[in-house]
Amino acid sequence: RKEVEQDPGPFNVPEGATVAFNCTYSNSASQSFFWYRQDCRKEPKLLMSVYSSGNEDGRFTAQLNRASQYISLLIRDSKLSDSATYLCVVNTNAGKSTFGDGTTLTVKP
Amino acid sequence: DAGVIQSPRHEVTEMGQEVTLRCKPISGHDYLFWYRQTMMRGLELLIYFNNNVPIDDSGMPEDRFSAKMPNASFSTLKIQPSEPRDSAVYFCASSTTGLPNEKLFFGSGTQLSVL
Numbered sequence: 001r002k003e004v005e006q007d008p009g010p011f012n013v014p015e016g017a018t019v020a021f022n023c024t025y026s027n028s029a030s031q032s033f034f035w036y037r038q039d040c041r042k043e044p045k046l047l048m049s050v051y052s053s054g055n056e057d058g059r060f061t062a063q064l065n066r067a068s069q070y071i072s073l074l075i076r077d078s079k080l081s082d083s084a085t086y087l088c089v090v091n092t093n094a095g096k097s098t099f100g101d102g103t104t105l106t107v108k109p
Numbered sequence: 110d111a112g113v114i115q116s117p118r119h120e121v122t123e124m125g126q127e128v129t130l131r132c133k134p135i136s137g138h139d140y141l142f143w144y145r146q147t148m149m150r151g152l153e154l155l156i157y158f159n160n161n162v163p164i165d166d167s168g169m170p171e172d173r174f175s176a177k178m179p180n181a182s183f184s185t186l187k188i189q190p191s192e193p194r195d196s197a198v199y200f201c202a203s204s205t206t207g208l209p210n211e212k213l214f215f216g217s218g219t220q221l222s223v224l
Contacts, residue, residue: 034212043200043215044152087152096165097142097213101151 003027006088006100014108017078021103023071023088033064034089035073038102044087047073078107111135115201115216123224127189130219132201133182142213143176143186144200152200158184191223 006023013019025033033050048055050062050071061074071088088100114133122128134141142157156166161178169176173192178184188195198220202213 043217044213045215046212049212091211096154096157098154099144099152 001026002101003098004088004090004100007103008101009103009105011103011105012108013078013105015078015080017107018074018076019078019105020075021073021086021088021105023073023100025069025071025088025090025098027090027092027098028069030069030090030092032091033062033071034091034097035060035062035071036087036089036099038085038087040084044099047086075105078105080107080109083107113201113203113214113216115199115219117219118217119220119222121222121224122191124192125190126223127187128191128195128221128223130186130199130201130221132184132186132216134184134201134203135214136182138203138205138214139181140204140206140211141178141184142202142204143184144202144215145197146200146218147197155186188221191221193223196221196223 004025011019035047036044037047038044048057048062050064052064054063059076063072083106085102085104087102090098116131139160143155144152146152155168156176158178176186198218200215200218202215204211204213
């Protein structure tokens, strides 16, 4: 079993739709959590951190459930420019980042 | 800041040849990470350094792979001899502290093709 598992996708949604991605992690000692975005043939870039209380950044909402070892990302009013692969990332206390395989989102006109 | 700089952007080589990938981290960043990305295995951590010292190389696939960081501004990942299954995108990333809540800054990657 992989340390970090994500919805396999792909997700194909129309503009304006709301879409949610899920991620589970197996290491209960994990300390911090992130969502990264990766565009085709580009490097991953940080989208947002994920806090225990949940957090929003514009149209993006991230949530963490430590008891269930589960992270989610919600995108509201999706735009064409949101099309990308979204990577769930989990850090251990040793500072090691483990990436999920990513979920691909395509937003269509 | 110029960001993390990797070279070359693309490398095409023949099986059995030595390949050297290069990385310059962001100035002031104490941690440097080498990742490999493939369709089959996703993004895998190969090795990371703290203050030029290798901390965890458990992700290095085999003895053909080696990494060095001779100073704070330069690291290399070497594959000798290279094999077709080494074909992948290799990313270098750096961060300031390596603490759990520290984000990674990635370079643009090196697309390696071993024929």
